[in-house]
Amino acid sequence: MEKSLYTGIQYLKGVGPKKAKLFNQQGIKTIEDLLYHFPRRYEDRSNLLPISLLKENEVQTIQAGVLACRERQSWKRRRFHILEAVVGDDTGKIFCVWFNQPYLKNYFKTGQKLILFGKVQRYSGRLQMNSPEFEIISEEKTDALDAGRIIPIYTVAEGMTQRYFRNILKKALDEHLSKVVEFISFEIRQRNKLLNLAKSLRDIHFPEDLKHPKEAYRRLAFEEFLLFQILVNLRKLKKKQRKGIAHSVDGELAEAFERSLPFELTQAQQRVLQEIKQDMASYLPMSRLLQGDVGSGKTIVAFFAALFAMQSGWQVAFMVPTELLAQQHYLNIKNQISKISAAGVVPEADSPAARSAFSGKNKANPINIQLITSGINKQEKNEIYNKIKQGQANLIIGTHALLEQKLEFNKLGLVIIDEQHKFGVSQRAFLPQRGANPDVLIMTATPIPRTLAITLYGDLDISVIDELPPLRKPVETRFLNEEKREEVYEFIKEQVSQGRQAYIIYPIIEESQQLDLQAASQMYKVLKKETFPDFNIGLVHGQLKTKEQGKIMSEFKRGEIDVLVATTVLEVGIDVANASVMVIEHAERFGLSQLHQLRGRIGRGEHDSYCILISQPQTEDAKRRIKAMVESSDGFRIAEEDLKIRGPGEFFGKRQHGLSELRIANPLRQLQLLKRARQEARELVSSDPRLELRQNVLLRERLHQRFPGHEKYVTVA
Ligand code: ADP
Numbered sequence: 001m002e003k004s005l006y007t008g009i010q011y012l013k014g015v016g017p018k019k020a021k022l023f024n025q026q027g028i029k030t031i032e033d034l035l036y037h038f039p040r041r042y043e044d045r046s047n048l049l050p051i052s053l054l055k056e057n058e059v060q061t062i063q064a065g066v067l068a069c070r071e072r073q074s075w076k077r078r079r080f081h082i083l084e085a086v087v088g089d090d091t092g093k094i095f096c097v098w099f100n101q102p103y104l105k106n107y108f109k110t111g112q113k114l115i116l117f118g119k120v121q122r123y124s125g126r127l128q129m130n131s132p133e134f135e136i137i138s139e140e141k142t143d144a145l146d147a148g149r150i151i152p153i154y155t156v157a158e159g160m161t162q163r164y165f166r167n168i169l170k171k172a173l174d175e176h177l178s179k180v181v182e183f184i185s186f187e188i189r190q191r192n193k194l195l196n197l198a199k200s201l202r203d204i205h206f207p208e209d210l211k212h213p214k215e216a217y218r219r220l221a222f223e224e225f226l227l228f229q230i231l232v233n234l235r236k237l238k239k240k241q242r243k244g245i246a247h248s249v250d251g252e253l254a255e256a257f258e259r260s261l262p263f264e265l266t267q268a269q270q271r272v273l274q275e276i277k278q279d280m281a282s283y284l285p286m287s288r289l290l291q292g293d294v295g296s297g298k299t300i301v302a303f304f305a306a307l308f309a310m311q312s313g314w315q316v317a318f319m320v321p322t323e324l325l326a327q328q329h330y331l332n333i334k335n336q337i338s339k340i341s342a343a344g345v346v347p348e349a350d351s352p353a354a355r356s357a358f359s360g361k362n363k364a365n366p367i368n369i370q371l372i373t374s375g376i377n378k379q380e381k382n383e384i385y386n387k388i389k390q391g392q393a394n395l396i397i398g399t400h401a402l403l404e405q406k407l408e409f410n411k412l413g414l415v416i417i418d419e420q421h422k423f424g425v426s427q428r429a430f431l432p433q434r435g436a437n438p439d440v441l442i443m444t445a446t447p448i449p450r451t452l453a454i455t456l457y458g459d460l461d462i463s464v465i466d467e468l469p470p471l472r473k474p475v476e477t478r479f480l481n482e483e484k485r486e487e488v489y490e491f492i493k494e495q496v497s498q499g500r501q502a503y504i505i506y507p508i509i510e511e512s513q514q515l516d517l518q519a520a521s522q523m524y525k526v527l528k529k530e531t532f533p534d535f536n537i538g539l540v541h542g543q544l545k546t547k548e549q550g551k552i553m554s555e556f557k558r559g560e561i562d563v564l565v566a567t568t569v570l571e572v573g574i575d576v577a578n579a580s581v582m583v584i585e586h587a588e589r590f591g592l593s594q595l596h597q598l599r600g601r602i603g604r605g606e607h608d609s610y611c612i613l614i615s616q617p618q619t620e621d622a623k624r625r626i627k628a629m630v631e632s633s634d635g636f637r638i639a640e641e642d643l644k645i646r647g648p649g650e651f652f653g654k655r656q657h658g659l660s661e662l663r664i665a666n667p668l669r670q671l672q673l674l675k676r677a678r679q680e681a682r683e684l685v686s687s688d689p690r691l692e693l694r695q696n697v698l699l700r701e702r703l704h705q706r707f708p709g710h711e712k713y714v715t716v717a
């Protein structure tokens with residue numbers, strides 16, 4: 001059989017069906033996949049040293065002959081096999097020891113020449129390498145793969161060794177590299193000074209020196225960025241070709257709402273609102289990402305957007321990540337609506353005026369708002385579904401519960417997704433498909449630097465609220481160790497006596513929610529009985545029913561609870577202006593963005609606010625996170641730091657479309673390269689949207705292979 005790059009990995013010599021399974025586990029299905037499985041790092045074993053010059057406690061490489069070899073059992077542990085070889089060169093000798101690999105003895109016949117690589121140590125007076133890596137030097141074999149050169153180190157599946165993986169890769173390169181087709185045009189390669197593909201693949205695996213893989217790395221990263229950016233641009237183009245809804249953005253509802261606001265919108269809010277207005281008034285479907293720090297006032301902006309849609313006779317779906325947040329939005333919005341209806345703009349939802357308004361007899365549209373969470377029972381749910389289907393409800397707020405096939409909309413005109421990073425790609429894509437090209441507004445309080453955002457979310461338009469509402473005082477953040485806890489409690493007492501309220505947050509300690517709860521609920525008892533016997537203490541966590549959570553939050557909001565003990569359910573969106581203290585226990589267990597989100601729950605009113613992190617950080621990363629929190633309150637800076645600490649893979653997670661597909665490119669470290677690729681991708685897509693010109697055909701093929709689920713984006717109608 002003639003093998004191609006797309007031949008299954010099991011047909012490579014030395015692999016077979018059993019080993020193929022291990023490769024498959026790592027996502028390596030074809031020979032090409034193998035070539036694109038890049039080294040995690042390199043080890044420079046190119047400097048061969050004479051044994052007499054070896055230094056203790058350093059990793060070094062020698063070339064030596066086997067002088068003797070013997071097996072023995074360990075004294076201490078029976079059935080513990082030790083293989084011991086003495087090897088030597090002209091300058092001296094050294095012991096090499098391997099454990100529980102009896103088969104190795106076949107390799108170490110006396111006189112056999114080896115290259116050995118490992119840490120040199122001194123044991124009871126003699127030099128020794130424990131489990132060194134080795135390469136057997138034979139007459140006919142000239143290139144030593146495992147030693148005597150720069151060695152690639154891979155992530156390999158369990159049950160596979162580095163040397164096996166390296167050998168297979170080498171074979172694959174030797175036999176199949178000639179079939180690799182360059183798909184980036186000569187012009188683009190020249191403009192961006194890129195190595196060609198075959199050379200890049202060889203160099204990245206087996207570089208001659210440590211400079212070589214850098215160029216290879218650059219080329220392969222560019223390639224990923226380019227494909228990704230082409231995809232983004234094609235999708236953008238496709239969106240532009242769809243016809244959406246032109247909402248009437250100037251209308252009574254929005255105007256009445258604006259008049260009813262107790263404050264002025266900030267400059268940033270006004271600017272963003274203007275951008276949203278333009279989008280919504282046009283027939284092009286809006287897809288806009290709204291970035292803004294916690295507390296910057298995104299919700300109001302989103303509500304304006306909802307009003308634009310409703311006053312134009314369309315339905316709005318508003319999805320949020322937690323039940324608590326859904327409930328809070330529901331209550332807030334209801335509250336706002338009652339203000340507008342008090343002003344006579346909106347008829348009461350079920351009044352005859354409202355009904356006639358819906359049938360088009362009255363100019364003003366009523367607002368009928370519905371809350372859908374997983375907590376409601378079947379019958380209630382069906383009733384609500386019915387209202388939505390009939391078009392009697394026009395603002396639907398909910399959690400993941402909105403992602404139900406059975407939930408049908410009558411005239412879905414706007415989808416709002418809050419805290420978008422909490423949802424997966426397919427979840428975000430679901431709601432917009434429930435209408436005919438509705439406008440889409442997604443919001444995030446985990447902002448990333450603008451240049452990066454534009455590039456990564458290239459198919460979205462981006463708005464940024466970069467200003468906090470006035471009179472907002474920055475939260476003072478302090479870091480204390482556990483010995484200071486009593487002082488912290490005293491401080492809470494002081495604040496509560498002045499009429500303020502406090503949060504005490506406990507982390508996820510075990511993966512088990514039951515156990516997590518224990519930290520919070522046990523402490524709740526202690527705090528209630530012993531620490532704050534004179535105050536009202538509340539407890540809220542994710543295991544409570546939605547209604548119960550809501551009840552406690554309302555009590556807290558009304559000031560009936562002084563100190564709220566909570567788990568991370570508080571992380572997003574909760575808004576209680578009178579709360580001025582937040583204590584976060586075991587702060588080292590939280591991610592940086594998460595800490596910042598939590599801190600965003602306070603400092604929402606006119607009072608001085610304090611965030612106290614209690615922690616004994618052990619790791620460097622934990623220390624960095626806490627330091628960043630104490631030093632900065634700027635969400636953009638925090639996010640950037642978080643991105644640096646965790647790296648893009650972790651930061652964006654598996655959920656972020658496209659990014660998790662990047663195997664080698666790092667958007668943070670290679671921003672310049674990303675920008676270049678983006679520029680090329682734009683030009684390509686605008687000059688040849690179908691990628692059908694001769695110089696682009698191969699590129700299109702590659703795009704199909706690399707992103708197989710995305711053909712539909714490539715053939716732009
Ligand atoms: P985000 O969702 O961006 O974290 P919110 O929309 O919850 O922020 O707003 C935080 C708080 O600030 C809310 O209580 C909101 O009513 C208030 N707020 C929003 N905009 C303004 C403004 N322009 N002036 C004063 N307060 C505002």
Ligand code: MG
Nearest residue numbers: 298299418573
């Ligand atoms: Mg919000």
